[in-house]
Amino acid sequence: EELALFNSGQATDPLVLSYQQILQETQRLILIFPVWWADVPAVVKGFFDKVFLKTLAYTETKTGLRGKLTNIHEALLLTTSTAPTFYLKYFCGNVMEKAIIRHTLKGVGVGRGKWVNFGKINASSAEQRQRFLSGLAKHI
DSSP, X not given: OHHHHHTTTOOOOHHHHHHHHHHHHOSEEEXXXXXXXXXXXXXXXXXXXXXXXXXXXXXXXXXXXXXXXXTOOEEEEEEEOSXXXXXXXXXXXXXXXXXXXXXXXXXXXXXEEEEEEETTGGGOOXXXXXXXXXXXXXXX
């Protein structure tokens, strides 16, 4: 049923409809998730696929997408990873910046984006994790 409605940009899932309403009313989007295999987890990709539907989030043009969620002035991606952040940026293609912020979020009309990652979280101490959390205040 969902697949049949996809091309028309419609959804029947009440949770999807609720998320869409929130997205139309917000000015700032904060996404929190772990980095898996140098990419977003499938559940986050699934959120984009199910919620960022055309007619709500974008329209198709001859040259690409025209984003419609222009009310969202900023998106903040807060992530954790076992890989160091520099490794994700310089050796794994910088997926968060290039694919998520500059493509997906920009494609649906989000203004600017920022990625903040806690790398090597598996080797961190409780004190390091607390410092990271305390430092998030300047971003939030």
